[in-house]
Each structure stands twice: as C-alpha cells, then as structure tokens.
Amino acid sequence: AEEVGGGDKEVVREYFTNDGFQRWKKIYGDTDEVNKVQLDIRIGHAKTVENVMKMLTDEGPLRGVSVCDAGCGTGCLSIPLAKEGAIVSASDISPSMVSEAEKQAREELAGIDDLQMPKFEVSDLESLTGKYDTVVCLDVMIHYPQSKADAMIAHLASLAENRLILSFAPKTLYYDLLKRIGELFPGPSKATRAYLHAEADIERALQKVGWKIRKRGLTTTQFYFSRIVEAVPS
Ligand code: SAM
Secondary structure, three states: OOOHHHHHHHHHHHHHHOHHHHHHHHHHOOOOOOOHHHHHHHHHHHHHHHHHHHHHHHOOOOOOOEEEEEOOOOOOOHHHHHHOOOEEEEEEOOHHHHHHHHHHHHHHHOOOOOOOOOEEEEOOHHHOOOOEEEEEEOOOHHHOOHHHHHHHHHHHHHHEEEEEEEEEOEHHHHHHHHHHHHHHOOOOOHHHOOOOEOHHHHHHHHHHOOEEEEEEEEEEOOOOEEEEEEEEEO
16 A cells, blocks of 8 residues: 555655654654653764764765765754865755754754855755755664655665765664654654665665665664665766
C-alpha cells in the first residue's frame, strides 16, 4: 500500500510540517522538555553530526567548498558547516523545517565574520538540481523503502562532484530497533513507519551509479542507530 500514487511522500511532508515538526524540533533542540528516549535520540543524533563533520574536515578545510544538505531538518548540520566556511545549500520537504532552520541559522551565525549564510529552500530530494562538491543526506533514508532508495541515491550522486555522505538505520540492528521502535515512532500514521536498510543494498545502489564507499561510521545509543557511509566516484 505504501506507494500508491507516491502517497508516502505526501504523508511524510504532512507529518514533518505538523506533528513531526513539533516533535523533532524538540529532539534536535536544546530545551529540557524532552523525555528520556528523546534525550537519548538527541545525543545519538548529535554524535552523528559530529562524526560527519569529522569525516568532512579530515579531508581538508571546508572553506569555500559547496555542500548540499538534503533533508536539512532544523539545520543541525548546515549550521556547523557554515561555521567552517562551507557554501551551504540546505533544503527540506517540510516548509516548517526550512523556516526553523533559517531562524536558527540567523541566530547562531549572526555576527560571525567570514562566513556565508546557508541558502535555504523548500524542496524534496528528487527535485534538487545543480552541482555541489559534497552532498550530505542525514537520517532521511528511514523514510524511504528500499525500492525508492536506489533512485534517491542515484539522484543525490548525480548532484555530487566529489563526495556523498548518507546515513541510514542499519537492518542488522532490526530486531533491536523493533523492540524500541514503538517509542521512536508512535502513532498510527504511515509517516511513522521506519524503513531500515541493509548496508549491502546501499553499497549496491552506489556501485550501480559508479560510486564506492570510502569510509564507514556507526553511531549508536540506546534508542538511536545510524550507519554513516562516505562514498566517492570509483
Ligand atoms: N538531516 C536532518 C538532521 O539530521 O538533522 C534532519 C533529519 S529528520 C529525521 C528527517 C528530515 O527529512 C525531515 O526534516 C523531513 O522533512 C525530511 N524529508 C523526509 N523526506 C524527504 C524528502 N523526500 N525530501 C526532502 N526532505 C525529506
């Protein structure tokens, strides 16, 4: 039932514009109105962002490097990227997320010399165009069934000149995650459905379009799992 008329995407957009927006804004924020599970996810996600920043800066300074942050959420990655001097294009399917990211960027980046404000745009991944040195897509694939993930990966790779960083919830931890998923994604809505991905499937999708994995990382906390891969043209 998931793919009738591409309905899944509409449901995801709706979720992240309303209830999901409120929920994830809290998780990605820094106020103390979060429960234990949400706090654990906040910490896990922050580690992912940290790992990705390290992966990126290990290859050299980011000053002047163009980065597309696809599915940027509230800007957790876009803002540190801009602080490092990257030229950031940030986009998200949810207008609420994009305006929140814009607001936070204005607050956190104000008065810092020598950086460019990220360029924010409401767009789904599939509609993004242009060329970027680096494309990053964090914790978005959980909304994609594998049948749609291949095309998504191919499209993101087509936008990237040198590097593509993806994170996803690994299927190896499926049973672990199942036990906890009720807490993570409560409610009857379809948008609360989480798709796990086998690393081999992601690797195959990258290979199909001529990319190979150069680095791998994994972030886990009690309620949060995220496999990170950095791919480069092969
Ligand atoms: N990447 C951000 C981060 O790590 O802080 C946000 C991660 S959040 C779990 C998932 C985000 O993906 C949401 O902001 C949602 O609106 C966005 N999203 C989901 N499907 C999308 C799509 N097809 N195109 C663009 N954004 C999408």
